Amino acid sequence: MQTAAYLILNTGDILEGKFLHQQVVIEGEVVFNTSMMGYQEVMTDPSYEGQLVTMTYPLIGNYGCNDDVKESEVFGAKALIIQTPNHQPDHPTSTSTLKTLAEKTSVPIIYDIDTRHLTKIIRTHSNVFGKISSDPTDKVTMAHIDPDLVKKVSVKKSISIPAKDNKDVHLAVIDFGQKKSIVDVLNQAGAHITVCPYNTTKEMLDQLDVDGVVFSNGPGDPADCLPLIPTVKKIADHYPSFGICLGHQLLALSYGMSTKKLAYGHRGGNHAVKSIETGKVYMTSQNHGYVVCEDSVTDDFSVLFINVNDQSIEGLKHKSKPITSVQFHPEAHPGPTDTMHLIYDFVRDVTKKEVYSHA
Numbered sequence: 001m002q003t004a005a006y007l008i009l010n011t012g013d014i015l016e017g018k019f020l021h022q023q024v025v026i027e028g029e030v031v032f033n034t035s036m037m038g039y040q041e042v043m044t045d046p047s048y049e050g051q052l053v054t055m056t057y058p059l060i061g062n063y064g065c066n067d068d069v070k071e072s073e074v075f076g077a078k079a080l081i082i083q084t085p086n087h088q089p090d091h092p093t094s095t096s097t098l099k100t101l102a103e104k105t106s107v108p109i110i111y112d113i114d115t116r117h118l119t120k121i122i123r124t125h126s127n128v129f130g131k132i133s134s135d136p137t138d139k140v141t142m143a144h145i146d147p148d149l150v151k152k153v154s155v156k157k158s159i160s161i162p163a164k165d166n167k168d169v170h171l172a173v174i175d176f177g178q179k180k181s182i183v184d185v186l187n188q189a190g191a192h193i194t195v196c197p198y199n200t201t202k203e204m205l206d207q208l209d210v211d212g213v214v215f216s217n218g219p220g221d222p223a224d225c226l227p228l229i230p231t232v233k234k235i236a237d238h239y240p241s242f243g244i245c246l247g248h249q250l251l252a253l254s255y256g257m258s259t260k261k262l263a264y265g266h267r268g269g270n271h272a273v274k275s276i277e278t279g280k281v282y283m284t285s286q287n288h289g290y291v292v293c294e295d296s297v298t299d300d301f302s303v304l305f306i307n308v309n310d311q312s313i314e315g316l317k318h319k320s321k322p323i324t325s326v327q328f329h330p331e332a333h334p335g336p337t338d339t340m341h342l343i344y345d346f347v348r349d350v351t352k353k354e355v356y357s358h359a
């Protein structure tokens, strides 16, 4: 018989489920993801570091698991909270089950939780912290997000990843908690990549002789990265830059804008954004709790995309410098690839170096 697992929330609610694999005592911010798939990517995406993630879709594990699907070797969600695990997956690429995935990734999974009810609690209260424990009398002690998450998940030393074909373009990915698929897509687009630690300076990038910079996604509150802001600005003032999610938020902060926390975040594979330039709507993959404040956008920037549901800012473009950033995930993994062209466009534009005469 499986041991009872209690999800104790700072709202006063206690939900009873079961441990899928190992018994743990673990605390974190509780967030929900509305995607029907992508459980492997969620468990290994460093942006979820410190979070207990619940999937609103009730059946998890349907297409099994595959060792090749991972966004990071070490970091990801702190725990997964699901309703019904599928122990007999059926998919040609599946090599193992959810239980094996929990073992391999060390991400504990609890199940038999009414995740739609849990989602309603999160939507009603926002800022929900919780503890998973086998003792229902345990108390939630965590009340804020760890401010050092980026430092924890970033690479400690630079890593070079050669281009698949020989295009003459070298990009730095500043690693605030990068998803492997960002590097994969940049690589497929023909760029040689150097993944650099979160605190890399412009002078270090000069030494590496890069042509452009990608500021990656990452965990936590962007305001906790304020010490990095002067460096981000110095780099973006000099190099063609592309920001994704946390990278977008840090670029905005570095050019004088501000960020705020959403009531309960955007996490899933079905978030519609609208291009302000063309009026076109794209489905995007999203995973963020913070956004750039609408009223803080400076005159130097145009809003590139807005969220169709709540009109929050989803992308920015500098009016005279080659700086573009998006709040969503054009690299997908999981979710729709409708906006992946933005990454290819950036690599193409950096390859045509004459476009960037300001550097």
Ligand SMILES: NC(=O)CC[C@H](N)C(=O)O
Pocket: 047, 216, 217, 218, 219, 220, 221, 222, 244, 245, 246, 247, 287, 288, 289, 290, 291
């Ligand atoms: N995926 C990300 O980069 C997330 C950015 C930031 N941690 C947020 O939650 O808004």
